[in-house]
Amino acid sequence: MVHVKLEDIWKIYKEKKKTVEVLRGINLEIEKRDFVVILGPSGEGKTTILRIIAGLLKQDKGHVYLRGKLADDMSPKDRNIAMVPQNYAVYPFMNVFDNIAFPLKIEHVPKEEIRKRVLEVAEMLKIDNLLDRKPSQLSGGQLQRVAIARALVKNADIILMDEPLSNLDAQVRVLAREELKELQQKLGPTIIYVTHDQAEALSLATKLALLHDGKIQAYGDPLELYRQPNNSWVASFLGNPAMNLIRSEIVGEKIEFNGQAIPLPEKFKGIIKSNKVILGIRPENIEISQDGDIEGVVELVEELGSFTITHVRVGNDIIKVIDKAFIKREKGERVKLKFDYSRIELFDAESGVNLMIKNG
Ligand code: ADP
Numbered sequence: 294m295v296h297v298k299l300e301d302i303w304k305i306y307k308e309k310k311k312t313v314e315v316l317r318g319i320n321l322e323i324e325k326r327d328f329v330v331i332l333g334p335s336g337e338g339k340t341t342i343l344r345i346i347a348g349l350l351k352q353d354k355g356h357v358y359l360r361g362k363l364a365d366d367m368s369p370k371d372r373n374i375a376m377v378p379q380n381y382a383v384y385p386f387m388n389v390f391d392n393i394a395f396p397l398k399i400e401h402v403p404k405e406e407i408r409k410r411v412l413e414v415a416e417m418l419k420i421d422n423l424l425d426r427k428p429s430q431l432s433g434g435q436l437q438r439v440a441i442a443r444a445l446v447k448n449a450d451i452i453l454m455d456e457p458l459s460n461l462d463a464q465v466r467v468l469a470r471e472e473l474k475e476l477q478q479k480l481g482p483t484i485i486y487v488t489h490d491q492a493e494a495l496s497l498a499t500k501l502a503l504l505h506d507g508k509i510q511a512y513g514d515p516l517e518l519y520r521q522p523n524n525s526w527v528a529s530f531l532g533n534p535a536m537n538l539i540r541s542e543i544v545g546e547k548i549e550f551n552g553q554a555i556p557l558p559e560k561f562k563g564i565i566k567s568n569k570v571i572l573g574i575r576p577e578n579i580e581i582s583q584d585g586d587i588e589g590v591v592e593l594v595e596e597l598g599s600f601t602i603t604h605v606r607v608g609n610d611i612i613k614v615i616d617k618a619f620i621k622r623e624k625g626e627r628v629k630l631k632f633d634y635s636r637i638e639l640f641d642a643e644s645g646v647n648l649m650i651k652n653g
């Protein structure tokens with residue numbers, strides 16, 4: 294069942310004489326119990342989307358549906374949505390207990406019931422020993438738990454999270470991700486989580502939405518989006534380093550670029566109509582090998598311990614290769630590249646659309 298639906302949502306901010314179209318037709322269907330992560334660089338409108346879903350901000354165009362019902366005129370209170378805001382927004386003068394209890398107090402839930410529910414979620418998040426402390430006496434990780442507890446205490450079946458882990462140290466963050474995943478599986482709310490952090494998005498999402506230029510550029514299974522990006526923007530955004538994108542031309546049964554060529558992989562034969570394409574291949578799907586068919590010169594070597602990223606110049610392009618074996622390479626060294634043909638993607642040179650998805 295579609296639990297949250299955004300239909301052609303537009304948001305335009307007007308500042309003095311400037312108008313900024315932040316959201317330009319957002320469409321998104323979120324199923325019950327999905328853990329949807331919206332990934333996008335800072336300033337792309339992630340917080341704006343969450344505030345519109347929560348009813349804290351009104352869209353200029355389009356509709357929000359919650360649990361199958363049109364929600365455009367519903368007040369935030371009636372939407373039964375909990376939100377963990379970007380900066381946690383805990384009240385510094387209240388102790389942890391009162392902070393968690395706050396959403397229930399304003400809804401006039403009886404005192405005994407409040408006590409029971411606060412203790413329940415505090416225990417679940419392992420902060421039941423901190424209930425008397427003030428926020429200033431907590432670590433970043435503890436504060437984040439308080440903010441999540443306050444969202445959970447309402448028993449809302451839709452929870453919005455605005456970069457909730459971004460203030461934590463790298464180590465704590467990985468643990469917090471795991472806990473968050475477990476918590477969602479146990480309690481089963483629908484979570485809409487926004488972040489600019491790719492690793493976080495790939496590891497948390499059951500469905501990943503990529504936000505760019507006011508639109509959702511791609512939406513689906515995170516690994517599928519990674520393996521077969523639907524357009525060249527997605528390819529250039531996902532992955533670290535991202536997919537190599539090389540302007541190429543299809544000539545007969547060959548893909549040519551920079552005066553060199555590789556055979557056109559079987560899967561594309563008879564499908565590709567345009568001859569100006571962008572060849573996409575991930576750095577982990579290229580090997581530096583004697584029997585490679587592309588020649589290049591090593592331009593830069595990034596030694597990162599467990600693997601090495603080698604930047605190889607091929608004509609006008611720099612092709613990045615991830616070497617897992619530890620091989621010492623020198624700048625200026627001549628090498629041959631061997632592409633894993635089965636992992637090549639081709640994008641239309643103009644529209645950037647993945648030609649396999651478009652025609653396949
Ligand atoms: P994100 O959460 O992805 O960083 P935001 O949704 O906070 O992005 O903001 C998107 C863009 O809209 C930013 O460029 C921001 O400066 C602008 N913006 C956000 N709120 C307002 C506002 N109230 N008035 C004018 N511009 C705003």
Ligand code: MG
Pocket residue numbers: 339340341379455
């Ligand atoms: Mg934000």
